[in-house]
Amino acid sequence: MVVAPKPRWPRLRSLRVLRQPPVAFGATALGAIVFVALAAPLLVGSGPNDLDILGRLAPPSALHLMGTDDLGRDVWSRVAYGARLSLTVGFLTALIASLVGTLVALVAGYYRWLDEVVMRLLDGIMALPGVLLAIAIMAAVGPRVSNVIFALSLVYLPRCARVARAAVLVVREHVYVEAANALGARDRSIMLRHILPATLTPVLIQATYVFATAVLLEAALSFLGAGAPPDVPSLGAMLAEGRLLMRQAPWITIYPGAVLSLTVLAVNMIGDGLRDALDPRLRKG
Numbered sequence: 345m346v347v348a349p350k351p352r353w354p355r356l357r358s359l360r361v362l363r364q365p366p367v368a369f370g371a372t373a374l375g376a377i378v379f380v381a382l383a384a385p386l387l388v389g390s391g392p393n394d395l396d397i398l399g400r401l402a403p404p405s406a407l408h409l410m411g412t413d414d415l416g417r418d419v420w421s422r423v424a425y426g427a428r429l430s431l432t433v434g435f436l437t438a439l440i441a442s443l444v445g446t447l448v449a450l451v452a453g454y455y456r457w458l459d460e461v462v463m464r465l466l467d468g469i470m471a472l473p474g475v476l477l478a479i480a481i482m483a484a485v486g487p488r489v490s491n492v493i494f495a496l497s498l499v500y501l502p503r504c505a506r507v508a509r510a511a512v513l514v515v516r517e518h519v520y521v522e523a524a525n526a527l528g529a530r531d532r533s534i535m536l537r538h539i540l541p542a543t544l545t546p547v548l549i550q551a552t553y554v555f556a557t558a559v560l561l562e563a564a565l566s567f568l569g570a571g572a573p574p575d576v577p578s579l580g581a582m583l584a585e586g587r588l589l590m591r592q593a594p595w596i597t598i599y600p601g602a603v604l605s606l607t608v609l610a611v612n613m614i615g616d617g618l619r620d621a622l623d624p625r626l627r628k629g
Contacts, residue, residue, distance in 0.1 A: 370613025445504030552615030
């Protein structure tokens with residue numbers, strides 16, 4: 345009889361994955377965006393909400409690197425602070441959805457009597473379109489950044505939970521889990537020491553997908569006016585404000601759209617690299 349090996353905590357055995365051009369590009373692009381977002385107060389010359397009515401709709405120049413919008417606000421400043429909001433929402437959404445989803449899947453997958461109830465509840469949440477569910481939550485709790493993170497975490501929680509549950513259902517049937525149970529090990533010890541390590545690799549890969557899609561969904565909510573409050577710069581809100589001025593001042597839309605697209609592309613490239621490095625079925629050599 346062949347006994348499945350006990351899963352270990354995932355780790356990158358080699359950094360050769362960073363040599364792959366797509367992953368290297370993604371890591372470099374995301375690193376640059378993170379740097380700009382964190383160092384925004386030092387890199388921009390004015391606040392994102394500072395008005396200059398006399399300089400409204402000014403094209404890109406040495407004074408305003410990305411021009412100004414219809415209220416005279418510096419587009420470069422708003423893009424930098426908007427990138428900070430997108431990265432914060434994406435990272436915290438992926439973190440919360442992954443942690444809570446893994447915990448829910450660990451408990452529900454181990455206790456079979458609870459699995460059916462929890463999974464049907466999560467299926468009900470997944471049956472609702474993510475955008476509509478997020479809009480409904482935001483309409484109920486109000487426009488705040490913390491509420492955006494809460495709404496998006498609830499939207500993506502079932503996806504992370506189902507990915508982790510699939511691994512739990514496989515691992516709980518292995519011989520070493522049955523042996524630990526027969527030796528009198530506590531359920532918490534079995535779940536944390538023997539089952540949890542097997543769920544982290546697929547959940548980590550899923551988290552990169554959640555990060556990217558949460559950035560897009562936050563922008564969509566702000567575009568529709570259901571996201572962050574108006575005084576908080578958002579890439580989605582900038583796209584909404586500039587869509588009517590595309591011919592007169594295209595830079596209002598082009599720059600935030602480019603940063604948003606580059607962020608999502610970079611995260612997806614990094615996610616593909618993590619999948620190649622962590623998934624033993626795809627690992628070469």
